[in-house]
Amino acid sequence: MPEDWQELLTRLERAFGPQHWWPADSPFEVMVGAILTQNTSWTQVERAIDQLREAGLLNAGALLEAAPETLEPLLRCTGYYRLKTRRLQAFCAFLKREGCLDRPERLGAADDLYCLRRKLLSVYGVGEETADSILLYALHRPIAVVDAYTRRLAYRLGWTDPKPSYAALQDRMEAQLPPGDIQKRQELHALIVVQGKTFCRSRPSCRECPLRRDCTYGARGGDREDLVGLRQG
DNA sequence: CTCCCGCCGC
DNA sequence: GCGGCCGGAG
Numbered sequence: 001m002p003e004d005w006q007e008l009l010t011r012l013e014r015a016f017g018p019q020h021w022w023p024a025d026s027p028f029e030v031m032v033g034a035i036l037t038q039n040t041s042w043t044q045v046e047r048a049i050d051q052l053r054e055a056g057l058l059n060a061g062a063l064l065e066a067a068p069e070t071l072e073p074l075l076r077c078t079g080y081y082r083l084k085t086r087r088l089q090a091f092c093a094f095l096k097r098e099g100c101l102d103r104p105e106r107l108g109a110a111d112d113l114y115c116l117r118r119k120l121l122s123v124y125g126v127g128e129e130t131a132d133s134i135l136l137y138a139l140h141r142p143i144a145v146v147d148a149y150t151r152r153l154a155y156r157l158g159w160t161d162p163k164p165s166y167a168a169l170q171d172r173m174e175a176q177l178p179p180g181d182i183q184k185r186q187e188l189h190a191l192i193v194v195q196g197k198t199f200c201r202s203r204p205s206c207r208e209c210p211l212r213r214d215c216t217y218g219a220r221g222g223d224r225e226d227l228v229g230l231r232q233g
Numbered sequence: 234c235t236c237c238c239g240c241c242g243c
Numbered sequence: 244g245c246g247g248c249c250g251g252a253g
Contacts, residue, residue: 034238041237044251079249083240127240147238193238202236236253243245 001214003159005176008211009184012191015210016198019190022137027105028060030138034130035087036078048078060101064092087125094123105139113141128166136189142182144173145189149196156200158216 001007022030029049036045051074052058057066068085075081075088092101098119100106108116113135120131128146135141146169154160154169177184199209206212 037237038239039237039248040239040250041252044237077250079237079251080239080247081249083248087240125240129239133238145238149238189238196238234253237251239248241247243247 001157001211003154003157003172003176005173005188006184008157009188009191011210011214012195013187016191016194019187019194021186021190027138029058031091031104031134032058032063032088034133034138035091035125036075036084038080038084038125038130040078040080044078048075051077060092060095060104063088064096064101083125090124091126094119107139113143116141117143128170132170133189136182136185140182142180142185144170144177144185146170146173147189147193149192149200150189152202153192153196153200156204156215156217157211 022033025033032052033042033045033049036048049058052063055070055074057063057071057074063071066089068082068089071085071088072081075084078084095101095104095107098107108119111119116139117131117135120126120134121128126134132143132145135143136145146166150169151160151164154164155162160169160172173188177188195211199205199211204217206215206217209215
């Protein structure tokens with residue numbers, strides 16, 4: 001399959017069904033999750049969010065006022081817990097500066113997409129992927145999210161070099177997606193994550209992969225599971 | 234042991 | 244570009 005992100009979306013949706021990520025959660029919860037999930041599995045993030053909620057700290061005002069020693073034990077299970085305590089509080093301080101401490105969903109309401117994106121990137125602990133996840137899933141802005149799964153999949157499909165830059169890959173996705181289509185962008189990223197966890201893992205399991213016939217990686221013999229027992233290492 | 238929806242500071 | 248941050252699951 002030549003590079004075609006809409007076709008990819010179609011095939012993944014056929015394989016895995018619609019995902020509807022984060023529809024029920026509050027925007028603030030999505031923002032917290034986006035920060036906590038940095039280099040961390042989502043199951044641990046859910047635990048931490050539950051613990052914050054039970055402690056009554058799942059709102060920006062409370063998080064900002066809380067002592068770091070209060071937050072750290074609750075974030076411990078996500079790893080980098082001291083770092084993430086600082087990042088969460090930095091983000092809440094940013095919400096306060098923007099005048100939406102108690103209305104996080106209104107963040108950047110008056111800003112255009114790229115102005116708001118630049119603001120987010122200026123916050124300590126918010127990089128491109130975190131910023132775009134917040135824009136797309138918490139604030140419902142139309143922007144394509146790139147992550148490690150996206151890079152890996154694009155490379156294995158034969159669409160890119162091994163390490164395309166974030167901006168380069170994002171531009172290529174944006175060039176093919178209907179402008180302003182939020183739902184397609186949300187579903188595409190969600191489905192790429194599912195694909196990345198299920199089949200296109202760092203140790204790929206290509207045998208039952210829905211993209212097997214479209215993928216140059218599998219066709220090149222990249223399926224490591226095929227090699228188990230044949231290699232000594 | 235590796236891997237997990239990265240980012241910062243050097 | 245690279246190491247540090249960090250715990251938990253497989």
